[in-house]
Amino acid sequence: MAKRIATYAEFWPYYLREHANPVTRAVHAFGTAVAVLLMVAGLLFGPWWLVLLAVVAGYAFAWGSHMLVEQNRPATFTYPTWSLISDFRMAWLMATGRLGPELEKAGVP
Template identity: 70%
Template sequence: MERRFATYDEFWPHYLREHARPATRWVHLVGTVIAIGLLLWGALVGPLWLLVAVPVAGYAFAWGSHMLVERNRPATFTYPVWSLRSDFRMAWLMATGRLGAELRRAGL
């Protein structure tokens, strides 16, 4: 049975453990960067239909990494908002070189 989380602070270490392999985290980062790029390009330059590709790009990379690399079920299905928040948080921590400390706190 899947554990349920009452708060985001409880969920975050679980999210990191579900992204234990570096390849999973890097594929997530690539998808996040592409999604943000599509969002900005579509909103600022156009065409607006690019906005439809934003979630497709982001989730395709994330879900693909869970199926092919991590071999687990994406947290998106159970915790969609916390999962999206965590994806951006993880990407930011990777970009700023601070993810290692978070991984250690999560037992990785």
């Protein structure tokens, strides 16, 4: 059995290595953007089911990219909170053009 990751500082490089393919990262960022837009729309304007759809959409894009592109198991199943935090962190770093150095530190080519 693999050793369980104990800190977020250990998890972040692991998360990035699990998202080594740029297509996976792009699909994740797109899914995160869709989820945020649906969440905001649902909370501000309704209908309430948009909030539920936000969660479904966010995870559908992420999990789909893991199954079809990366062909690995999403970290969400083992580390749900850290995965959610990291998804937003990765999307933000991508949007601001600062993901490259983080990928290098994590050993992602």
